[in-house]
Amino acid sequence: MDEQELDLEYRALMISRGQGGDAEYNLQMCFDIVRTSYERRGLEIPSVPEDHRIYDEIMQVDTPESSSIAGYGYDFFKSILYVKYNNNPKAYSFENMTLDMYNCFKNSKSKGKEVARLRKELAGK
Helix, strand or coil, X not given: CCHXXXXXXXXXXXXXXXXXXXXXXXXXXXXXXXXXXXXXXXXXXXXXXXXXXXXXXXXXXXXXXXXXXEEEEEECCCCEEEEEECCCCCEEEECCCCHHHHHHHHHCCCHHHHHHHHHHHHHCC
């Protein structure tokens, strides 16, 4: 992809966003544009350091204020919240986690209580 094609992709993305286009598609397009831009300049695409990954390339947000949860991460493409507890190095996944649900979790004062609430909400679907 040359610079002119990259520019056209970018413009199409901005038009799509302005018209309320598919958020997942738009996000993927953003990543594709950034990746292409890095590759064209001969730069290495940065990755999440292994000690900060919660799952795959999903970055862990540490929660030192929580007595039960070590950290969490959100996969925006798959709508999955990953939660890692202090007493277990394995990350648990919560599928079908909407962006609104994730934002409620992220902004909650008690991550443990919010996880319990989300479990009930997701089980009811």
